[in-house]
Amino acid sequence: MIFIGRVMAVARKDLLAEWRNRESFTAMFYFAFLVLFLFNFALGADQALIRGASSGLLWLAFTFTSVLGLGRSVQGEMENDCLEGLLLYPIQREAIYLGKLLGNFSVILVVELVILPLFAILYNMDLWSQIPKLLLIAVPGTLGFAAAGTLLSSMTAGLRAREAMLPFLLFPLTIPLILSAVKGTEVVLRGEPFELAMPWVKLIAAFDVVFLVTSLLTFEYLVEE
């Protein structure tokens, strides 16, 4: 129970700081809007072209904005040596990791929930009936991306070039996860039966397990000197 309490305390602290500053959220939302808006111009009114590119566009906006959020989350811990202070507490390092993951996952998911209707409006797509199915892909997809991102952002926290290193390490590692999410989303956006997306959902779930277990096993060694 104490372990869960500590996980929740770390997540609550991160979410409270984000709610007060709204730095990550504003930057992420603005960036997502810009990506969707620019591609909207580039693709024009060709509905066939839009349908073909839509799932990739959506995940482009999701993943790029997520990297922004992950980078800012760790930046908050670096100010005033807060990460050092956090690591001085006599607590399991896994509690810190899971708390940070929960905080990152929540912020990214909220941004995605704002992006989805924006995407529907800009690309004139009827998404409303598909939203539950989209969430069945977006939630595990985001969890896996946040799991790997939380680990790598903590690992690169002490580096001078951390803002460049995070996407440099994160994107190659999560390509299989992103591709699975894009393919699953494509099935949903085409209006095909969800069963066709299930293999992709299972693959995403498998990556989630791999990223979570690996992160829990290695987090301590990455943050300790």
Added chain:
Amino acid sequence: MVRVENAGTRPGPPPAIEARRLVKWYGSQPALRGIDLVVAPGEVLALFGPNGAGKTTLLRILAGRARPTSGAVQIAGHSLDRDSDGVRRAIGVLAHGHQLYEALTARENLLFAAAMLGLDHPREHVSEVLARVGLEAASEARVRTFSSGMKRRLALAKVMLREPKVILLDEPYASLDLQATKLLEEFILAKKIGGAATILATHNLTMGFGVADRLAILRQGRLVFEGRREETSVEAFRSLFALHGELGAVE
């Protein structure tokens, strides 16, 4: 006059802090070059030295936040190598950076610390330490709005939440006003009576001299002097420090 104690021959109670042959290299730069140090329970050691002498590195190693290149550390009977969790449970650290979340209020910062420490009745504990450091009235204000001195007091309040057996203070007098300095000294003395060992790394010779039982000078990663306070005076110690050619670096 220079006296560096042999860590292995000190009589009395088992040490709260015991460091043997500590060596630390950062790349090709030596930070510590063989430190032997013993601090007994209830003892206050003031550690002086110029910038870059290795004071912060030594405190980070003792706190379990940096690994020595070689050597061994025992904190309150816990080996740093084998039981770093035990070491973290035994220590309270007031670091050079205040380690506070500026978007959170003073109370929220302390409640977070209380949750991390797994304290029972955290709200009562937090209210009590806020009152002790004189920040009750500002408890609901965000730390971002605090002065440096208030942040330092809040950082001290965070240490007060614990019941540490070993206290490590890195430049604790920086940004403290007279009232807060008195508060810090009372805290050190209260913990000393309670049996906690303290290492106080500072440039402030007068303040450090005032609360210490023992004095040490660290220079270029070596402990070049260690002695009891009653064996010297501030002036004599200042002269001794000057002998080591670092007078300009201390107050």
